[in-house]
Amino acid sequence: xxxxxxxxxxxxxxxxxxxxxxxxxxxxxxxxxxxxxxxxxxxxxxxxxxxxxxxxxxxxxxxxxxxxxxxxxxxxxxxxxxxxxxxxxxxxxxxxxxxxxxxxxxxxxxxxxxxxxxxxxxxxxxxxxxxxxxxxxxxxxxxxxxxxxxxxxxxxxxxxxxxxxxxxxxxxxxxxxxxxxxxxxxxxxxxxxxxxxxxxxxxxxxxxxxxxxxxxxxxxxxxxxxxxxxxxxxxxxxxxxxxxxxxxxx
Amino acid sequence: xxxxxxxxxxxxxxxxxxxxxxxxxxxxxxxxxxxxxxxxxxxxxxxxxxxxxxxxxxxxxxxxxxxxxxxxxxxxxxxxxxxxxxxxxxxxxxxxxxxxxxxxxxxxxxxxxxxxxxxxxxxxxxxxxxxxxxxxxxxxxxxxxxxxxxxxxxxxxxxxxxxxxxxxxxxxxxxxxxxxxxxxxxxxxxxxxxxxxxxxxxxxxxxxxxxxxxx
Numbered sequence: 089x090x091x092x093x094x095x096x097x098x099x100x101x102x103x104x105x106x107x108x109x110x111x112x113x114x115x116x117x118x119x120x121x122x123x124x125x126x127x128x129x130x131x132x133x134x135x136x137x138x139x140x141x142x143x144x145x146x147x148x149x150x151x152x153x154x155x156x157x158x159x160x161x162x163x164x165x166x167x168x169x170x171x172x173x174x175x176x177x178x179x180x181x182x183x184x185x186x187x188x189x190x191x192x193x194x195x196x197x198x199x200x201x202x203x204x205x206x207x208x209x210x211x212x213x214x215x216x217x218x219x220x221x222x223x224x225x226x227x228x229x230x231x232x233x234x235x236x237x238x239x240x241x242x243x244x245x246x247x248x249x250x251x252x253x254x255x256x257x258x259x260x261x262x263x264x265x266x267x268x269x270x271x272x273x274x275x276x277x278x279x280x281x282x283x284x285x286x287x288x289x290x291x292x293x294x295x296x297x298x299x300x301x302x303x304x305x306x307x308x309x310x311x312x313x314x315x316x317x318x319x320x321x322x323x324x325x326x327x328x329x330x331x332x333x334x335x336x337x338x
Numbered sequence: 339x340x341x342x343x344x345x346x347x348x349x350x351x352x353x354x355x356x357x358x359x360x361x362x363x364x365x366x367x368x369x370x371x372x373x374x375x376x377x378x379x380x381x382x383x384x385x386x387x388x389x390x391x392x393x394x395x396x397x398x399x400x401x402x403x404x405x406x407x408x409x410x411x412x413x414x415x416x417x418x419x420x421x422x423x424x425x426x427x428x429x430x431x432x433x434x435x436x437x438x439x440x441x442x443x444x445x446x447x448x449x450x451x452x453x454x455x456x457x458x459x460x461x462x463x464x465x466x467x468x469x470x471x472x473x474x475x476x477x478x479x480x481x482x483x484x485x486x487x488x489x490x491x492x493x494x495x496x497x498x499x500x501x502x503x504x505x506x507x508x509x510x511x512x513x514x515x516x517x518x519x520x521x522x523x524x525x526x527x528x529x530x531x532x533x534x535x536x537x538x539x540x541x542x543x544x545x546x547x548x549x550x551x552x553x
Contacts, residue, residue, distance in 0.1 A: 099406040106413065110420045117427045124431040132434065150501060252442050255382075256375025256492070257526060259442065293509050307495075308375070308526035 131157050133186055134164040140234035140247040141210040141217040143167050152264050168219075170209040174330055176202040190223040190232070205326055210236070217244055218334060220327055224319025227311040228252040231261065231319060237275065239338050241331060243284065246270040248316065258312030269295040269303040275324045277301050281331070283321030286313035342471070349471040353479030356546060359452045360483040361539045366452040370484055370535060371528040373446065377500050380488030384481025386443050388474060389425075391453055394418050395473030398461040405462070414457040419448050452480055487534045495525030 092098060135154035138144065143163060145153040155163045171185035185206040197203040208219040217236040224231050233248035248261040260266055273284045287302040288310065295303055305313045324331065342350075359365045373379045397417050398405075405413050426444050429437035447453070456476050461469040492498055497505040497515075506513015508521055524530055543549045 093404065093406045094408070099408050102404070102406050103409060103412075106416060110416055114420060114423060117424050121427050121431040125427070128430065128434040252445070254375070255373045255379035255442055259379075307523050 128157075130187065131160050134160045136247050136249065137186060137208055137210075137219055137221075137234055138163060138167060140219050140245045141167065141212060141236040142245045143210075143212060146264070150264055152262065152267075167210045167212055168208050169211050172207045172209065172330075174205040174207060174327070177329075179330070182206075190221055191230075194223070203326075207327065207330065215244075218331075220323055222319050222323035224315050224322065226250050226253045226261075226315040227258050227309075228254070231312070231315055233316075233319070235270070235275075235320065235323075237331075239334060240274070241276050241335065242272065242274045243270045250312070253312050254309070257306065258309040260306050260309065261312060261316060266303075266306060272298040273301060273303065274299065275301075275320070281321070281324050281328055283317065283324050285317040285321075287317075288313075346468065346471055349468060350475035350478065353472075353476040354482060355479075355542070356549065358479045358483060358542075359455070359476050360480055360535065361542055362549065363455070365455050366450055366480050367532075367535070369446045369450055370480075370487060371531040373443070374484055374487040374491050374531050375495065375526050376492045376498075377485065377488040380481075380484040382439060383443055383446070384477070384484050386440060386447055387450060387453070387480055388477040390418065390422060390447050391456060391473035391477040392470055393421055393473075394453060395456060395461040395469040396466045397421070398457045399464060399466045399469035402462050402464075410462065411454070411458070414454055415448075418453055418457075422448050452476055483535070483538060486538060487531050490534055491525050491530060494522050495530075497521050 093102075132154075135157070138155055138160065139152075143155060145155060147153060154160070170181060171183055173180050173182045173185050173188070186208065188204055188206045190206075193203040193205070206221060208221075210217040210219060216239060218238075219234055219236045222233045222235060229251035231248065231250040231253065233246060235243055235247075236245040238244050246267050248267055250259060250261060253259040253261065270284060275281060275283050282301050285302050286305045288305045290297075290300065290302045290304060292300070292302070293304050353359055356362065360367065360370055369383065373383050394417060398414060401413070401417075422444055426437060426440070429440065456473055460472045464472070489499070492500075493504070497503060497508055503513075505519070506515045508515050
């Protein structure tokens with residue numbers, strides 16, 4: 089059977105049929121798998137929050153291992169004692185606060201509405217952790233993370249992730265050696281919420297100086313690093329009012 | 339190789355050396371520059387492309403008689419994009435960890451010139467089995483160069499291989515660093531990948547003079 093594939097009508101019909109087939113195939117995949125994908129994302133968020141407050145299964149000095157997915161729901165309930173939603177002056181408890189989509193809230197805020205800010209309070213070995221979710225821009229796409237603070241607003245742990253930073257360069261923000269550097273730094277500089285800057289040439293590659301609000305940058309990843317600095321500064325400033333009340337208690 | 343005829347075997351072996359997609363045809367350079375700062379990323383990319391090329395070449399080859407030549411490039415693009423997205427979705431649902439590692443590469447695979455190049459040059463004119471071999475061969479040739487570049491960039495740029503500190507610790511000054519060796523930060527930047535590709539081309543052409551073009 090010889091078909092004249094050069095005819096215009098054939099081309100148009102072929103294109104139409106192809107679009108319908110490929111479109112429905114993709115739609116079928118997306119809708120049949122979406123439940124499972126959402127569940128995975130939900131568990132990952134719990135894992136990330138727990139990771140930031142030091143509940144993880146890290147073995148040696150280089151590994152980043154979360155609590156396993158089958159245990160994470162239980163561990164989350166055990167360690168995260170309170171989940172708050174801060175909406176302007178109103179603070180409410182909400183056990184599903186971790187499901188709040190920060191990106192959506194950002195668009196809401198741009199449209200002039202008050203955004204909902206989720207905050208997680210964790211307790212481990214008698215110490216209290218305030219875990220703040222963050223979201224910002226890297227070089228290519230979104231970056232996000234969680235930072236756990238103690239009563240004095242000193243970082244006790246941090247977790248970063250990214251959508252599409254360059255492998256080997258910006259993507260290294262999720263490496264242990266980078267995330268661990270944040271521990272011990274304060275987000276306060278005097279009374280200002282300065283956050284923690286990812287600094288080139290801060291002359292402190294082993295990160296022993298903990299009161300400079302700076303960690304050592306990644307080589308070759310300037311823009312991702314700047315993105316991390318900006319993300320931390322902006323995020324902690326959103327929570328300024330609440331963090332002030334924690335400081336006032338001490 | 340008893341399994342393959344000599345002609346078929348050449349489909350796999352040629353792209354590894356004398357008809358390498360990167361060093362001879364100069365295709366797929368973009369991703370070779372972008373993701374070779376460490377060895378692990380190179381290996382992940384090599385296997386992803388191997389998979390997509392093998393599958394894509396077979397699909398295009400099966401469709402070769404019904405694809406209208408006027409819109410063949412669009413059809414190729416749709417096929418490869420649909421394949422990659424479906425695989426990505428399945429991984430996200432059943433192998434979430436793996437999909438996190440691959441997420442960065444998805445866009446780079448779809449736009450990889452080698453994939454489009456092989457669809458256009460080979461799969462449209464040959465049967466599925468030969469197209470499959472051609473796809474595997476070219477992806478392996480691409481992967482080989484990627485791994486070589488990744489090896490040198492990670493070793494000389496960060497002093498590590500697959501994350502292991504093979505040259506000692508640059509901050510504690512142990513191993514090679516104790517006698518004054520320093521990492522070359524320039525190796526981490528893309529231009530050095532191009533220079534490494536250049537060196538590979540140089541080595542390859544001085545070993546096989548037939549590859550040198552006449553001006």
